[in-house]
Amino acid sequence: MTGAGDDEIIIEVKGLVTRFGSHVVHDGLDLQVRKGEVLGIVGGSGTGKSVLLNMILGLLTPAAGEILYNGRDMTTLNEEERRDLESEWGVLFQGSALFSSLTVRENIMVPLKEHVTMSRSLMAKIADMKLGLSGLPANAADKFPSDLSGGMKKRAGLARALALDPEVLFLDEPTAGLDPIGANRFDELIKDLSKTLGLTVIMITHDLDSLHAICDRVAVLAEKKVIATAPVPELEDNPHPWIQEYFHGPRGRAARAG
Amino acid sequence: MATVEGRRDDPTGLDVIEADGATRLKPSGDWTVHEIGRFERPMMKAASGRVVIDLSELGHLDTAGAWLLGQATEGSDDPDGDACFEGEHPYARRLIAEVRERMAECEDEPKRDGGVVAMFARIGRGMIGFRDETVDTFAFLGRTLTTAASTAVRPHRLRWTATIATMESAGVNALPIIAVLSFFIGAVVAFMGANLLETFGASIFTVELVGIAVLREFGVLITAIMLAGRSNSAFTAAIGSMKMQQEIDAMKVIGVDPFEALVLPRVIACVVMAPLLTLAAMLAGIFGGMVVSWATLDISPAFFIQRLQSAIDWSQFFVGMSKAPVFGLVIAVIGCRQGMKVKGDVESLGRRTTASVVQAIFAVIVIDALFAMLYLELDI
Numbered sequence: 001m002t003g004a005g006d007d008e009i010i011i012e013v014k015g016l017v018t019r020f021g022s023h024v025v026h027d028g029l030d031l032q033v034r035k036g037e038v039l040g041i042v043g044g045s046g047t048g049k050s051v052l053l054n055m056i057l058g059l060l061t062p063a064a065g066e067i068l069y070n071g072r073d074m075t076t077l078n079e080e081e082r083r084d085l086e087s088e089w090g091v092l093f094q095g096s097a098l099f100s101s102l103t104v105r106e107n108i109m110v111p112l113k114e115h116v117t118m119s120r121s122l123m124a125k126i127a128d129m130k131l132g133l134s135g136l137p138a139n140a141a142d143k144f145p146s147d148l149s150g151g152m153k154k155r156a157g158l159a160r161a162l163a164l165d166p167e168v169l170f171l172d173e174p175t176a177g178l179d180p181i182g183a184n185r186f187d188e189l190i191k192d193l194s195k196t197l198g199l200t201v202i203m204i205t206h207d208l209d210s211l212h213a214i215c216d217r218v219a220v221l222a223e224k225k226v227i228a229t230a231p232v233p234e235l236e237d238n239p240h241p242w243i244q245e246y247f248h249g250p251r252g253r254a255a256r257a258g
Numbered sequence: 259m260a261t262v263e264g265r266r267d268d269p270t271g272l273d274v275i276e277a278d279g280a281t282r283l284k285p286s287g288d289w290t291v292h293e294i295g296r297f298e299r300p301m302m303k304a305a306s307g308r309v310v311i312d313l314s315e316l317g318h319l320d321t322a323g324a325w326l327l328g329q330a331t332e333g334s335d336d337p338d339g340d341a342c343f344e345g346e347h348p349y350a351r352r353l354i355a356e357v358r359e360r361m362a363e364c365e366d367e368p369k370r371d372g373g374v375v376a377m378f379a380r381i382g383r384g385m386i387g388f389r390d391e392t393v394d395t396f397a398f399l400g401r402t403l404t405t406a407a408s409t410a411v412r413p414h415r416l417r418w419t420a421t422i423a424t425m426e427s428a429g430v431n432a433l434p435i436i437a438v439l440s441f442f443i444g445a446v447v448a449f450m451g452a453n454l455l456e457t458f459g460a461s462i463f464t465v466e467l468v469g470i471a472v473l474r475e476f477g478v479l480i481t482a483i484m485l486a487g488r489s490n491s492a493f494t495a496a497i498g499s500m501k502m503q504q505e506i507d508a509m510k511v512i513g514v515d516p517f518e519a520l521v522l523p524r525v526i527a528c529v530v531m532a533p534l535l536t537l538a539a540m541l542a543g544i545f546g547g548m549v550v551s552w553a554t555l556d557i558s559p560a561f562f563i564q565r566l567q568s569a570i571d572w573s574q575f576f577v578g579m580s581k582a583p584v585f586g587l588v589i590a591v592i593g594c595r596q597g598m599k600v601k602g603d604v605e606s607l608g609r610r611t612t613a614s615v616v617q618a619i620f621a622v623i624v625i626d627a628l629f630a631m632l633y634l635e636l637d638i
């Protein structure tokens with residue numbers, strides 16, 4: 001399937017401006033996401049990574065600028081096109097955002113019920129399969145989100161994001177709160193899926209190991225803009241002081257050595 | 259060739275061919291989560307005995323499709339071996355194997371029970387729940403009172419800011435709505451009285467009727483029910499969402515007693531504000547009765563007030579007033595207790611808020627009845 005070398009642009013953010021009152025979060029931000037790539041987004045806490053994600057998802061309205069999906073401005077889509085689009089997207093929010101009144105299995109079944117016609121038993125089977133894919137133990141299926149640990153919630157959120165085998169997967173700090181072994185398996189899974197299914201992945205992360213292991217390119221958010229987008233080895237040579245400190249600080253060196 | 263599914267204009271389909279003691283499955287077109295629903299049955303039916311899957315016509319495959327295809331060869335000794343597959347596909351076999359490997363063996367969904375036995379079980383659980391709730395509420399009341407006692411010894415420990423703020427939000431801000439409601443209740447009582455008593459030529463007794471009804475019962479009841487609906491639910495929601503975010507746990511670890519910081523200010527605010535609100539409700543109710551009497555019975559306000567003073571004993575007023583702090587206490591305790599009972603999920607927050615309002619109104623009415631019996635015995 002499509003590899004990272006493919007230059008077809010699937011999502012394009014142009015001149016995005018975001019404001020909360022007088023607080024400007026993004027000022028003329030540009031970002032391009034290529035089809036089939038795993039794009040990492042890094043930046044200090046509070047630089048507006050999650051807000052950028054919400055913008056792309058259409059949950060917030062930009063003060064200026066536009067967001068194109070497959071070359072089309074998202075704000076011009078009608079309701080049906082919007083629905084189709086939603087079934088092509090899977091999202092894992094920073095706080096997992098599981099429905100607390102549903103069990104894990106039922107959570108995974110929600111997108112299936114919404115978009116697909118099939119028997120309930122098949123839906124449950126597919127939900128169980130996604131559960132296994134995301135690395136949750138089988139006994140988690142009938143638990144409620146409030147009974148899960150933070151890392152398990154992340155996995156359940158990922159399973160729900162994968163329910164419809166989306167074309168684009170948005171992940172907000174997916175490995176935060178996972179043990180290193182779990183995080184490695186998570187990285188492997190994302191890599192496998194993106195290779196096998198040609199999945200496009202946009203991943204906000206602070207996990208330097210993830211960046212090295214699976215990201216084709218990394219976008220750096222600083223000074224209210226994307227200051228650089230490049231593969232990790234190229235970024236390491238970028239002279240910008242924040243990038244230098246990020247990749248050549250003690251943690252950055254450890255990740256590279258590992 | 260037996261085509262099980264698939265229209266001519268739709269390339270997605272499944273051919274099932276029985277040959278040489280083996281079942282040959284030939285999926286065609288895109289097998290994605292959107293399409294496979296209709297293939298569940300034929301696939302499951304075919305998946306017995308030796309199965310060979312021909313991948314040559316297969317288009318795009320996703321994990322859901324791969325899972326369903328993988329189910330067909332599940333019975334084979336080597337489900338991902340060469341014997342089970344034919345034809346070329348860029349990634350189908352890898353995906354099928356990978357999905358199989360990661361598949362979690364989950365138990366089936368638990369069945370929800372129904373029927374008569376379940377109904378009795380629910381009734382039984384409800385009764386036990388009622389008993390437990392009552393016992394627990396008294397325990398909570400006790401805990402609150404001991405906290406209050408220990409704070410009374412060291413008054414500087416009281417959260418004055420929180421207490422005053424709650425007084426404002428639960429008390430002062432409720433004043434307009436309570437006054438308006440009481441005004442209308444007083445007016446309605448006067449209307450009814452005027453209609454009924456006029457037929458006996460005793461319409462002047464409307465004044466007594468309004469006075470006794472509003473002072474003894476309606477003033478304090480309206481106040482209590484408004485507090486239960488307005489402040490008690492707010493207490494539950496506020497404390498409950500703190501509970502959900504583990505804020506209460508954080509408090510305990512830091513050494514802050516949640517009873518002292520959260521419960522006591524609310525209880526004190528309610529106990530103090532309930533009588534004041536009741537006073538306002540009484541005045542508004544009597545005013546409502548007075549306006550109606552004036553309009554329909556030509557009883558002038560001056561005469562109304564004079565009659566009220568001469569005919570109605572102060573004890574009526576004190577009977578009403580004496581109930582107010584008790585109602586305030588009960589309402590605040592129930593609201594705070596339900597808040598503390600909230601668990602990690604939003605559902606339980608909603609359930610507890612509902613329970614809190616229902617229990618508070620229930621308790622108010624029951625206690626009011628107890629008071630009525632008490633004062634009857636005491637002849638007041």
Ligand SMILES: Nc1ncnc2c1ncn2[C@@H]1O[C@H](COP(=O)(O)OP(=O)(O)O)[C@@H](O)[C@H]1O
Pocket residue numbers: 020023025043044045046047048049050051052
């Ligand atoms: N709804 C909101 N209202 C006001 N400010 C917000 C809102 N959401 C986010 N912000 C601000 O936007 C900035 C970026 O937030 P966020 O995208 O969550 O950061 P991060 O990059 O750590 O994910 C922060 O300074 C935050 O305070």
Ligand SMILES: [Mg+2]
Pocket residue numbers: 049050051094172
């Ligand atoms: Mg964030």
